[in-house]
Amino acid sequence: MRGVNVEDFRRLPIPVPPRSEQDRIVAEVDRRLSIVREVEAEVDVNLKRAQALRQSVLERAFSSGVRCREGEEPRARRAAVSPAT
Numbered sequence: 001m002r003g004v005n006v007e008d009f010r011r012l013p014i015p016v017p018p019r020s021e022q023d024r025i026v027a028e029v030d031r032r033l034s035i036v037r038e039v040e041a042e043v044d045v046n047l048k049r050a051q052a053l054r055q056s057v058l059e060r061a062f063s064s065g066v067r068c069r070e071g072e073e074p075r076a077r078r079a080a081v082s083p084a085t
Helices: 006-010 019-062 075-081
Strands: none
């Protein structure tokens, strides 16, 4: 069995589309990459919103802004008072 060398590849015909087709392909790739960049930006914005919301919820919860229903104790207090299992 014989190995493959560079000369074998040089003899192979490599089809290249016409320039107009190449330009169309480049335009389509650019269009899709632009969409990807827009989606990435939107994801970043939404991640920042989610982080801000989480922080807001935590601040409110730990500054006694979250109230339990009447007759209920906060989870942290229930855990501290209940026997370990």
